[in-house]
Amino acid sequence: MDLKKLAETLIPDNDLLPPEEYENIFPARELEKGAEVTRLAPSPTGFIHLGNLYSALADERCAHTTGGVFYLRIEDTDEKRKVEGAVESVIRSLKYFGIKFDEGAEIESPLNKYGPYYQRRRAKIYRSFVKKLIEEGLAYPCFCTAEELDEVRAKQTENKETTGYYGGYAKCRNLTEEQIYKNIEDGKPFVIRLKSQGSIENKITFRDAIKGDITVTENDQDVVILKSDGIPTYHFAHAIDDHFMRTTLVIRGEEWLSSLPVHIELHKALGFKPPRYAHTCSLMKMDGGTKRKLSKRKDPELSLDYYRKAGYYPLAVVKYLMTVLNSNFEEWTLKNPDGDYRDFKFKIDKMGKSGALFDLDKLNDVSKTEISKLSAEDCYEFLKEWADEFGTEKDKEHFKNRDYIVSILNLIMGTNGKKRRKDIERAEQGVRLIDYFFDDTFNPAREFRFDKNTVNGVLEQFAAVYEPSDDNSAWFAKLKEVAKNCGFAAEMNDYKAHPENYKGSVSDAAEILRVAVTGKPNSPDLCTIMGILGKDRSVRRLLSAKIN
Ligand code: GLU
DSSP states (O other): OOHHHHHHHHSOOSSOOOTTHHHHHSOOOOOOTTOOEEEEOOOOSSOOBHHHHHHHHHHHHHHHTTTOEEEEOBOOOOGGGOOTTHHHHHHHHHHHTTOOOSEETTOOOTTOOSOOOBGGGGHHHHHHHHHHHHHTTSEEEEOOOHHHHHHHHHHHHHTTOOOSSBGGGOGGGGOOHHHHHHHHHTTOOOEEEEOOOOOTTOEEEEEETTTEEEEEEOOOBOOEEEOTTSOBOHHHHHHHHHHHTTOSEEEEEGGGGGGHHHHHHHHHHHTOOOOEEEEEOOEEEEETTEEEEOOTTTOGGGBHHHHHHTTOOHHHHHHHHHHHHOTTHHHHHHHOTTOOGGGSOOOGGGSOSSOEEOOHHHHHHHHHHHHHTSOHHHHHHHHHHHHHHHSOHHHHHHTTOHHHHHHHHHHHHOSSSSSOOOOOOSHHHHHHHTGGGSGGGOOOOOOOSSOHHHHHHHHHHHHHHOOTTOOHHHHHHHHHHHHHHTTEESSHHHHHHOGGGSSEEHHHHHHHHHHHHHSSSOOSOHHHHHHHHOHHHHHHHHHHTOOO
16 A cells, blocks of 8 residues: 555645654753652633642642753643633643743743643644654554444453454454545544554563553554544543653553553554553542542532632642652651741652542541641731632621731730640631621621520629729739629639539639630630720620620
């Protein structure tokens, strides 16, 4: 068969460069030995998820701990799934978590020499190589219809055989020249398939940077490389792009592991040295005692938007993911509690080989710890940013009052120093935690454990003597006095010795004040809270809590 003529007929484009040219257009990168070139290659579907951040962090760390490059490539071959603004959203979301690309789609960089970084804009490169493979007899046109392929599949399933287009089932592999040109003349749509040279009798062993040595069966499937609309499949685009963008380490989900034999064969057919691969295990969660994959449908925490809306401290999410990525990171943080996670020696081969467990409770703990390290001023900025973007109109109004909130935060977090309180877990919860400091969001369902006379007595008497200028001990002395007048033990020891003689202890009396002022039986130091609220508001709250 005249393969050159066939290639010209199937790929008649007259604006293609010869394939060898691309080696010069995209020369090897000038980087130090050992520098890794990694990439994130999302489809622009608009759904950016935790798995993307997890991968991106591994990519970014591998590149930046070795003096390499981390770039963004957009895999937009599936036009139907494309969503407007999705690329910007990937960049913005990752930037929020402190992850930046050095190069790639929508990234302003002098390094952008390996583009275009959108696959749809790389059609000429793909077509030039498809043409070459046809000329070499390593690819051929397939005219099978979807119905024909379905029939073959059904037959294979019935015979309990491997499904797919291979060996004797690869009908179009053996079409004569005449049949091919007749089909073309008849206007039958076609795809281009790889003419596999592999055999399932052969095994290939390769080293995965995470999973170690893996032995797989050679590919014998004549996979589609160019679809009928002239757009390549993931397999083909991956081989071309990662070769010419000079990726050294492909970090991708383990769902691609089963396609690896195809990718190895494609690289061989194209005459490329394959990159190294690192297949990451899927993120899992515990659900009713069993471990399962995080699912888009069931788990809102899979979406990255979830973390922004809930107001997680971005560095906490990253640090927690670092623990999931490299289990020795936790040990490192214990030794370097204030260290920058970028100083940790991230190692791809220390990543887990199976199911990485993502535990929201652990993330919450890390988030509390990270927030507790902030100064009250920085915490204010963090909460304000959240309130301005996701809060109610009231929240936005409250956050105009910087000094007032900083004093609340000083109280809630404890003064800067070694032991800080960890009451704020996320911005959303933190903003709700201080609601009671504002009259328009103070909406208590006050519940008292004592009778009307006792409660009203404590409230009225304390309201009458309260002075915001009183320091802690003066405040407490007044409370003791009021407590005693109302039948409570002023001293804890007296109460413990003879509980039957009292209505309760001084701390029970304090609880009455606390419920009145904050709406809750537990709160940080009440004297300070009343000081922040000021005399009028404190007294008003005490008196309005009286039982009718
Ligand atoms: N576009 C592929 C995906 O989103 C990329 C896989 C890869 O990293 O090679 O799953």
